[in-house]
Amino acid sequence: MLTTRVVLAAKPSVPHAEELRRRGQRVLMILPRSLAGQVEGHRDDVFFVSGWSAYDELRQLALRLSDQPVASVTSRKDVCQTAAAFLRGLLGVPGMSWEQSIVATDKLLQKNVLRQAGLNVAACAPVRTLAGVPAAAAATGWPLVIKLRSGANMVGTTWVESEDHLRELAAGGAFTTRTVAAGMEAAGFDRALDEASGGLLIESALDVEVEYHCEVLRWKGTEVYALPARYCAPLLRAQHVGSVMLPLVTEEAGNVVGLARKAADALQLSTGFAHVEIMRTREGRWWLGELGLRPGGGGVCTLVGLQHPGVDVHGLQADLAMSIPPEVHLSPDRPPVAWVGSLAPRGVIVDITPCEVILRYPGVIAAEPALAVGDEAFGPMGTANYAGHVFAAGATAEEAASRAAAAASAWQFRTLAAPDLSLRH
Incomplete structure (x- = not known):
């Protein structure tokens, strides 16, 4: 009987699932039910769930799969990880445990673990609703950052200067319901902040000068790589989200890699990926932000492959699913x-600057559109909803980042703005 590889995903097509199929593996996709209209015909290789916390539905799926040789359950999204771990436990499949998935996705528990490991993390406090923020601010001070306790992609993450500013943001609708792309509601990203199923977290707002990420891959306790990168600007202040790979031999890179390794150790990463967020404040102190036990999102996977030709992150994730040493x-x-x-304003896309134009900008080596004419764009939302990604090389990290930002700014996605949408699909 053909081995089954189960993949939980927020969209119908994900690269490592396609790679598994290319290798002749049987892949069962688990998708949010809102994506049913995007899956053609009757498919026996797709199972739909109402949300990522629909554990009764996952339990029924496990019963259906009990007589099949399921060899792996994988996902590359934070929002799917507890569901994947739950299913993995029911099926007796090796991989990230339920307990590990909780620490990987619950920001409060994770910060407690990182702090216990001796790493600097911002002071924080849990709150159930926004009404609890002023009292909880006694533990963090002002300014502070509000975020979803079990969120991802910085959805709902908001810098708040003071209690008056909090009231102004609330009155302006900053914390109300959102219109999101199909599939994102499975994680509750469409809800008002006060309705977040996992509650909220507030943190001291650090005076961040530089923000970094580090991409880590391990196999049975041995490091395969730890690749440091610097964001183009601290994420809460960035006009364009992006990053540049750092030379591996500098002191800056060494500090980033060293902290990333300690963070991955704290979350007991033995086999798998970690995307670690690190900050340096203006006073020169280093801080751990948070980490996800998955590959980096956005353009990070392509970035790694362009910086290190032959390194295919999606292929490596398929390797791990098949227990092949990377x-x-x-x-x-x-x-x-x-x-x-690159971002597109909210609406239906009616025109896009051709990729060929963007590729003629200095240093640009690749341009990947994520949306096409006729697709609906939902506007900026955290670090999600990209319309495309631009990649550029330079003699220095600063030059590469500047070139990528210039080309991304020139990449225009023209839309019909709401409420005049006539091409909604």
Whole structure:
């Protein structure tokens, strides 16, 4: 009987699932029910759930699969990880445990674990609703950052200067319901902040000068790679979200990698990926933000492959699903590569600057559109909803980042703005 690989995803097509199919594996996709209209015909290789906390539905799926040889359950999204771990436990499949998935996705529990490991993390406090923020601010001070306790992609993350500012934001609708792309409601991203199923977290707002991420891959306790990158600007202040890979031999890179390794150790990562967020404040102190036990999102996977040709993150995730030891050959002497995400205003896309135009900008080596004419764009929302990604190389990290940002700014996605949508699909 053909081995089954189960993949939980927020959209019908994900690269590592396609790679598993290319290798001849039987793949069962688990998708949010709102995506049913995007899956053609009757498919026996797709199972729909009402949301990622629909554990009764997942239990029924496990019963259906009990007589099949399920060898792996994977996902590359934070919002799917507890559901994947739950299903993994029911099926007796190796991989991230339920307990580990909770710490990986609950920001309060994770910060407690990181703090206990001796890492600097911002002071924080849980709140059930926004009404609890002023009292909880006694533990964090003002300004502070409000975020979903079990969120992702910075959805709902908001910088708040004072109690008066909090009231102004609330009166202006900053915390109300959102219109989101199909599939995102499965994680509750369409809800008002006060309706977040996992509650909220507030943190001290650090005076961040530089923000970093580090991409980590391990196999049975051995590091395959730890690749440091610097965001183009601190994420809460960035006009364009993107990052540039750092040379591996600098002191800056060494600090980032060292902290990322300690964070991955704290979350007991033995086999798998970690995307670690790190900050340096203006006073020169280093802080751990948070980490996800999955590959980086946005343009990060492509960025890694362009910086280190031959390193295919999606292929490596397929390797792990098939219990194949990952083989990686890094190219440490190549010029730095950067990526920047392009956004489209809310509405239905009616015109896009051709990729060929963007590729003619200095240093640009790739441009990946995520949306096409006729698709609906939902506007900026955290670090999600990219319309496309631009990649550029330069003699220095600063030059690469500047080139990517210039090309991304020139990449225009023209839309019919709501409420005049006539092309809604």
